[in-house]
Amino acid sequence: MNTCFKAEKISENVFWVGAVDWHVRDFHGYKTQRGTTYNAFLIIDDKITLVDTVKKEFASEMLERVASVVPLEKIDYIISNHSEPDHSGSLPEAIAAIKPEKVFASSFGAKTLKPYYGIDAEVVPDGSSVSLGKGNITFVETRMLHWPDSMVSFYDRDGVLFSQDAFGMHLAGSKLWADEYPVDILDYEARKYFCNIINVQSGKVLALLESLPQLDLDIKIVAPDHGPLIRKDFDKVLALYHEVATQAPVPRAVVIYATMWHATEMLARAFADGVRSQGMEVKILDLAVCDRSEVMTEVANSGLVAFGAPTMNNNVFPAMMDVLTYVRGLKPLNKIGFAFGSCGWSGEGAKQISEQINLMKMEQPLPFLQVKYRPSDEEMKRAFDAGFQLAEQLCAKCAK
Amino acid sequence: MKSYICDVCGYVYDPEKGDPDNGIAPGTAFEDIPEDWCCPECGAPKDSFSEA
Numbered sequence: 001m002n003t004c005f006k007a008e009k010i011s012e013n014v015f016w017v018g019a020v021d022w023h024v025r026d027f028h029g030y031k032t033q034r035g036t037t038y039n040a041f042l043i044i045d046d047k048i049t050l051v052d053t054v055k056k057e058f059a060s061e062m063l064e065r066v067a068s069v070v071p072l073e074k075i076d077y078i079i080s081n082h083s084e085p086d087h088s089g090s091l092p093e094a095i096a097a098i099k100p101e102k103v104f105a106s107s108f109g110a111k112t113l114k115p116y117y118g119i120d121a122e123v124v125p126d127g128s129s130v131s132l133g134k135g136n137i138t139f140v141e142t143r144m145l146h147w148p149d150s151m152v153s154f155y156d157r158d159g160v161l162f163s164q165d166a167f168g169m170h171l172a173g174s175k176l177w178a179d180e181y182p183v184d185i186l187d188y189e190a191r192k193y194f195c196n197i198i199n200v201q202s203g204k205v206l207a208l209l210e211s212l213p214q215l216d217l218d219i220k221i222v223a224p225d226h227g228p229l230i231r232k233d234f235d236k237v238l239a240l241y242h243e244v245a246t247q248a249p250v251p252r253a254v255v256i257y258a259t260m261w262h263a264t265e266m267l268a269r270a271f272a273d274g275v276r277s278q279g280m281e282v283k284i285l286d287l288a289v290c291d292r293s294e295v296m297t298e299v300a301n302s303g304l305v306a307f308g309a310p311t312m313n314n315n316v317f318p319a320m321m322d323v324l325t326y327v328r329g330l331k332p333l334n335k336i337g338f339a340f341g342s343c344g345w346s347g348e349g350a351k352q353i354s355e356q357i358n359l360m361k362m363e364q365p366l367p368f369l370q371v372k373y374r375p376s377d378e379e380m381k382r383a384f385d386a387g388f389q390l391a392e393q394l395c396a397k398c399a400k
Numbered sequence: 401m402k403s404y405i406c407d408v409c410g411y412v413y414d415p416e417k418g419d420p421d422n423g424i425a426p427g428t429a430f431e432d433i434p435e436d437w438c439c440p441e442c443g444a445p446k447d448s449f450s451e452a
Contacts, residue, residue, distance in 0.1 A: 107410075108409070108410060141410075143409060143410045143411075143441075144409050144411075144441050144442060148408060148409040148410060148442065201441075204441075
């Protein structure tokens with residue numbers, strides 16, 4: 001085996017043996033402009049244990065890193081915290097090379113690994129522990145965060161919490177630790193990851209954060225499955241998670257639009273200028289160049305969300321429905337919404353957006369604004385006034 | 401009244417608590433929940449539930 005890939009020690013008895021995916025830019029529709037990592041870990045104890053694996057095409061990179069510490073056949077256990085293929089894709093290859101005594105997974109994890117790969121995993125119940133000899137590993141289920149099978153595991157000897165997708169982000173790099181990256185990049189990518197992956201289960205996150213102290217874990221290192229590891233200021237990461245999961249309204253607006261011949265764009269700009277004239281920060285996103293994960297990141301970060309699109313063949317312009325479907329599924333809370341659009345003749349677009357805003361349970365204080373062809377001066381003023389009024393309402397809401 | 405568990409995600413419907421966010425009042429037996437109700441956590445249909 002080629003040995004150019006080495007493991008990196010993260011604590012006395014634990015090594016990082018993952019892979020860096022520098023060039024992934026589209027992660028099932030999530031724009032990963034900074035790439036990502038798939039983190040896997042090797043615990044050296046009486047029972048040598050591999051925690052999670054990597055995406056299939058990086059299997060040899062992971063196995064080479066493992067082999068730089070210990071011959072593959074010496075590994076006893078494999079833990080699968082989450083069976084999504086970016087973490088389990090290399091399991092078949094790893095199992096074939098390692099021939100482990102046991103593969104551990106949650107009850108739902110075992111149910112997933114079987115149809116995916118034909119793997120028979122041993123189920124570890126929520127809260128149970130397995131002795132590795134000198135240290136123990138404890139399993140805590142985090143169902144629906146973000147799959148039914150999700151769990152985290154804690155190695156008490158070194159105080160390492162293998163947190164799976166929790167506290168992770170898509171960020172490729174040659175440094176292992178979060179404290180080696182610029183704070184603003186970490187903050188943006190952590191928020192983006194949360195709102196695009198976990199937002200829908202914000203209530204569960206808050207409950208879990210509340211119950212965390214009762215688990216009485218002496219956490220020294222948090223090792224997620226994507227992005228850098230955390231060895232300092234974990235309390236700040238917890239505070240960030242608390243903030244984003246609470247979804248309190250923030251005095252910021254975003255205008256999301258699609259346009260064919262610039263008429264809807266004109267309304268978008270007028271609305272944004274109305275917001276701006278209240279002194280409120282506003283962003284404009286054109287769906288011709290902004291993807292749905294960027295949209296969701298801004299929606300999560302805004303108390304006022306305006307959606308505008310043309311009508312095409314008696315329906316809202318398709319790119320807008322894509323984004324509305326995606327955002328609705330992630331269940332953003334505490335938003336004020338507004339719908340607008342231009343059409344040539346029938347004009348169903350703004351109405352259909354407005355219906356989606358209702359389904360998202362956003363407040364919609366103003367009726368949708370539908371115009372024909374190019375907006376008149378009067379219609380431009382209506383768009384401006386809508387931005388002005390709704391920004392004012394949002395200010396009042398945030399002050400409560 | 402019996403609790404029911406979602407076979408897809410493990411959510412437990414407790415009839416004492418109901419599912420008020422989705423219009424199911426506390427004290428509603430699982431059998432009395434409308435057929436178009438679905439798991440509030442994963443969206444699986446009512447027939448994905450079995451007795452806990």
